[in-house]
Amino acid sequence: MTAAARVLRLLAEHGQSLAVAESLTGGLVAAELTAVPGASQSFRGSVTAYATPLKQRVLEVDEALLTERGAVDPEVARQMAAGVRRVLDADWGISTTGVAGPRPQDGQPVGTVYVAVVGPSGVEKVAALRLNGGRADIRRESVRSALELLADELSGNVRAQDTEQNGGNGCLQP
Secondary structure, eight states, rough: OOHHHHHHHHHTTOOOOOOEETTTTTHHHHHHHHHHHHGGGTEEEEEESSSSHHHHTTTOOHHHHHHHSSSSSSSHHHHHHHHHOOOTOOOOEEEEEEEOOSSTTBBBTTTEEEEEEEOGGGOEEEEEEEOOHHHHHHHHHEEEEEEEHHHHHHHHHHHHHHHHTTOOOOOOOO
């Protein structure tokens, strides 16, 4: 099962929805999700904010943060995920931002990528990636990493809900 299919299955099982904010992946995360039959049950939509000013205007990323650090930053990734979640009224938001090449950007080397997940109950996770390969490889791995990060959160969230519902004292690691 692909990461996209796993994510969509977990979302559907719990009646939750997903929105995606993409920069370096340019719509590839949304394409991966919509390739799965039945994606419309949980996938709300996506915003491809390739240009930095769109991250601020559409996704509500802090303008001072973008000016100070540029678009390739873990906090920018987190704010993109939170912003798309708000703007598209979804339970979960994921985002990708980084440098696919061929040249460095915002003082960051090619292969620097941040993927983020923001969800219910204050869930906020950002993963920093240092990827090798060409532009297509970096973009493909960014898609996989963003979906896996969400799948891991959804799986942990499912275990926590099951433990609560069954009166257990389960402990989840952050």
